[in-house]
Amino acid sequence: MPLEILFKNDFCEWVDVESPTEEDLNYLHNKYNINVLLLEDTIDANHLPKFEQDGNLNFFLMRENTQLERSNLNTISDISTKLGIFLLDNVIITIHRMKNRSVYELKKEILLPVNKDISRDRIALNLALKVMKSFDDESKNLIEIMDQIESEIFLKNTNHSNHIRRLYRLKRKSGLNTRILNISTAWVDKFKLLDLDEIAVTDLKDKSKDAIADFEHLNTQVASLISMFLAMSDQKANQVMKVLAIYSMYFFPITFIAGIYGMNFVFMPELNLKYGYYITLGLMAGITLITFFYVRKKGW
Template identity: 65%
Template sequence: MPINTIYKDSKCEWIDLEAPTPEDMTFLHDRYEINNLLLEDTLDPNHLPKFEEEGNVKFFLLRESTELERKNLNSISDISTKIGIFLLDKTIITVHRMKAKSVIDTKKQLSELKNDVTAEKIALMITLLIMKSFDDEAISLFETMDNIENEIFLKNTNHTNQIRRLYKLKRKSGLNSRVLTISSDAIDKFKLLGLEDSEVIDLKDKQKDVVADFDHLNTQITNLISMFLALSDQKANQVMKVLAIYSVYFLPITFIAGLYGMNFDNMPELRHKYGYYITVGVMAVIVICTFIYARRKQW
């Protein structure tokens, strides 16, 4: 997409670039004298959040939570997209590969403001919305976890499907937590921008709040997985218990059947008129006595 000037007044100019091409990067290098290494960082889909300063250029590389649902959760690019923020005197340049909700929402907020804003203020607004995207993701994951928990304990659901959903939830939460933890250093550097202390503190508090949410979420998911496995083991033990009880019922009568199945001429009741009925009756009595004994023992 072409380079777009989103906002311009007497105090600052905001330039946004979505899905940059090599020609766009060359223009930014020539026009604003931005180091090519910094520009290359904005092209790496898996680059971690960071802050760098070179000359009059301050560079923030942040990651925003994305609503795109990925089948594989192997890297941070599967749950987030990066946004590069360059600050040069009165100019702010944002570079991102795909549409960024934080950029769109910041543009709407600026249209509602009556006073002029600085480039640093715009960078702060974007970063706050980036942190909010993870806050929204945490709420969504908590709701998903609650649904899985209800299905596990209150409904008879497919356990194979549940363990897959729990694994996916744990992977997603872990990747988000990693992004937020690494973002701490870049968030701390906002104190270098000359913003009001209260604004920087609000940003840091928001980041800490989201980190705490994901730490709590990771703990809850781990506990839920442990309870799920314990419940699965309990159900397996119940099945084995039932099978064991049935084997106790049939063990003595199987022994009698095997005994009378031996080919000997002189066996008790072999020639007796009611020998068969007597043997079956004895087997039935043994089964009934075993059942009564098992009930009394509360097996």
């Protein structure tokens, strides 16, 4: 997508580049004298969030949560996408490899009359706040999913085999989001260098801390839920083994008797008794009843 001027007033100009090509990066390098290495960082899919300063240029590399349900959850690029912000003189340049929700939302809001005198640094701050909001929305979404799974396990008494898989995915997503947010504190703190009200910068820091706290709480809750689910699964398996063991107690003595009478000896006195067969069956039944009452008395 070619370079696009999203906003311009007497104080600043906002230039946006989506899916930049090599020609676009060369153009930005030549026109604004931006270091090529910084420009290349914006197209590196797995680059971590950071802040760099080069002369009068401030470079923020942010990562926004995408809320995509991807099959693999191995790297931070599986749950987030980059947003590079360059600030120099009266120009703000945003670069992103794919459609960015923060840019898209602010693009519509900035045309409102209330923003006609907005500054370069204020645009950057609004983008940062929307980036943090993407993580806040994701934490609420993951907490709802966790509550649903917890309800299915404990209240609805379901035994779906995919519970552990869903919990594992929650744990992976929550862990990756926590990692991104912890690293993002590096660029959040640097907003104090811009021409902004202290209260506005403090608000951004508070939102960052809140998002980190939410995901850390989620990490703890998911880990606890996984442990409880595994403990319940073990308990159910133990109950099954207990029932099988009790039935074995019933049948072991009568199986022993049946085994004796199954031996092919010539002389077996009981075979000549008129009621030998019934006596043997009665003996087996008596042993089974005695075993039953013994187990019941013991509370097994």
